[in-house]
Amino acid sequence: MVVQLNAAFTIDLWGKGGPGVAYALSTLKPKMKELGLTVEQIDAIFIDNPAQSFAFKCRKNIKITRNIRKK
Secondary structure: OOOOOOOOOOOOOOOOOOOOHHHHHHHHHHHHHOOOOHHHHHHHHHHHHHHHHHHOOOOOOOOOOOOOOOO
C-alpha cells in the first residue's frame, strides 16, 4: 500500500490555503495509530513501499541508497 495525495489543483496547495502535502503526515499517520496500526506498518506505508515503487536500476549498476528514517 502506498498513500497518495491528489494535489493537482492550486487550491490544494498549502500556499493557496489548501491542506498541502503535509496533510498525509499530519492527519493520516495519527489516524492510522488510532486504528491500531504499528509503527512498522505505518513506516512500510509511508517509507518502504514508496521506496520500492519508485526504485530504478542505474545503467552502470550503481546502487544508490539513502536511509530516510529518523533514528
